[in-house]
Amino acid sequence: xxxxxxxxxxxxxxxxxxxxxxxxxxxxxxxxxxxxxxxxxxxxxxxxxxxxxxxxxxxxxxxxxxxxxxxxxxxxxxxxxxxxxxxxxxxxxxxxxxxxxxxxxxxxxxxxxxxxxxxxxxxxxxxxxxxxxxxxxxxxxxxxxxxxxxxxxxxxxxxxxxxxxxxxxxxxxxxxxxxxxxxxxxxxxxxxxxxxxxxxxx
Ligand code: AP5
Numbered sequence: 434x435x436x437x438x439x440x441x442x443x444x445x446x447x448x449x450x451x452x453x454x455x456x457x458x459x460x461x462x463x464x465x466x467x468x469x470x471x472x473x474x475x476x477x478x479x480x481x482x483x484x485x486x487x488x489x490x491x492x493x494x495x496x497x498x499x500x501x502x503x504x505x506x507x508x509x510x511x512x513x514x515x516x517x518x519x520x521x522x523x524x525x526x527x528x529x530x531x532x533x534x535x536x537x538x539x540x541x542x543x544x545x546x547x548x549x550x551x552x553x554x555x556x557x558x559x560x561x562x563x564x565x566x567x568x569x570x571x572x573x574x575x576x577x578x579x580x581x582x583x584x585x586x587x588x589x590x591x592x593x594x595x596x597x598x599x600x601x602x603x604x605x606x607x608x609x610x611x612x613x614x615x616x617x618x619x620x621x622x623x624x625x626x627x628x629x630x631x632x633x634x635x
Contacts, residue, residue, distance in 0.1 A: 434513040436602065437538035439591040440548040441617050442624055444561050446538065447514045449625045457506045460514040461494055464501070466580075483582055486590030488598055491521045498522075502529060518599045523606075534635060535606040536628055540617035542592055549588045553577040567621060 435443040435450075447458045465483060468476035475493065482489045498516060501507065510533075517523040526532065540548075551564040556578050562569040569577055582591070606612045613631045617624055 434517075434532060434535045435515070435538065436535050436606070436612075437617060438540060438542070438545055438595045438599075439588065440545045440552070441538040441540045442548075442621065443514045443538060445567075445621055446536075446625055446628060447512055448561075450512055450628070453629070454510075454512070456510050456512050458512045458514055459498070459501055459507070459516065461489075461497060461516040461518075462514075464497055465489060484587070486582060486587035486594065488518055488594050491519055491525075494518070494522055495525045498526070499529065517602065518594075520601060520605060523602055532606070532609075532611055534613055534632060535603075535611045536613050536615055536632070537603055537606075538615050538617035538624065544618060545592060546585060546588050549583050549591075550585060552583055553579055 435447055437443055444460065444462075447460070450456075451458050465476070465479045469480055469483070470476070475497070478493060479489045494516065502511070517526050548563065548566070551566070553562045553564065553569060554560070554577065555562065555569065555573055556576065557573075560569075561567070562577065582588075603612060613628075613635070615624060615627045615631065619627070
């Protein structure tokens with residue numbers, strides 16, 4: 434499980450872990466954005482929460498995860514990215530799956546706003562870029578998009594939600610001996626190296 438504040442680098446590091454382990458990445462943020470694009474009932478329900486930078490209610494998220502874990506590719510383990518986000522979600526998860534490791538990417542709030550406001554996505558490949566820290570190749574710059582919730586106002590609310598509702602999970606998993614802390618302020622490569630070396634040492 435990849436854990437950390439918005440913009441900590443969970444999605445960025447997930448790509449490398451998926452390459453190494455061949456386990457599917459399950460990102461509740463990506464699933465909700467896909468529902469929103471499809472215009473499904475779920476997407477309509479989630480929209481206002483996401484645009485305000487608030488957490489989507491637990492029952493919606495738990496329903497989404499229960500369905501996703503029934504898909505065949507989840508049988509041999511998965512990489513959660515951005516789930517669980519509340520103690521209630523973690524308690525529900527504990528009833529249906531065993532958590533092996535929780536990688537906490539630690540980044541202070543001061544760095545988060547800059548990371549999120551400068552993030553750009555390639556809609557064709559899903560690759561995540563940053564205008565300063567991971568510039569995209571010139572040839573694809575015109576097709577890059579910015580997430581609607583990647584603005585300074587929403588980021589502040591997302592950070593508030595993180596500190597109030599999500600960060601208590603770190604202690605919850607630490608008490609279970611599952612938390613692996615990683616310094617998220619290093620380069621993208623060094624963060625990945627630290628994750629791999631700490632996971633291998635377990
Ligand atoms: P979600 O999509 O999960 O967003 P998030 O947690 O806010 O995380 P992000 O995707 O913003 O950041 P990230 O950590 O993946 O960082 P990234 O790798 O992109 O959720 C969106 C919304 O959906 C929530 O607000 C909520 O409403 C709802 N939601 C989702 N899950 C939910 C749940 N379980 N319960 C309830 N509601 C839920 O990196 C960010 C930027 O930094 C990129 O530009 C990247 O290039 C750059 N970067 C990465 N690493 C580094 C580095 N080491 N140095 C410099 N730059 C870096």
